[in-house]
Amino acid sequence: MPKSTDIRPGQQFRASEGLLWEIDTLSDLSTSIPHVKMVGVRDRSTTKIIARSGLLDQSRFQEMPSAA
Numbered sequence: 001m002p003k004s005t006d007i008r009p010g011q012q013f014r015a016s017e018g019l020l021w022e023i024d025t026l027s028d029l030s031t032s033i034p035h036v037k038m039v040g041v042r043d044r045s046t047t048k049i050i051a052r053s054g055l056l057d058q059s060r061f062q063e064m065p066s067a068a
Helices: none
Strands: 012-015 020-027 035-040 047-051 061-063
Touching: 020 047
Parallel strands: none
Antiparallel strands: 012 020, 012 061, 020 035, 035 047
């Protein structure tokens, strides 16, 4: 699993419920907790903002191997 500083746009993560998400932007909200904006890979109009710590929780998300 990547460190918080290694998270970058384009990375894909599979959620525990099976949906595949892609990092769109690193969000700088008005809080001290870093967040990311994610889009659904199958439906890019579906978005969510999640704390980076939640993204790094392996019981919730698994990083997908990059295609590169």
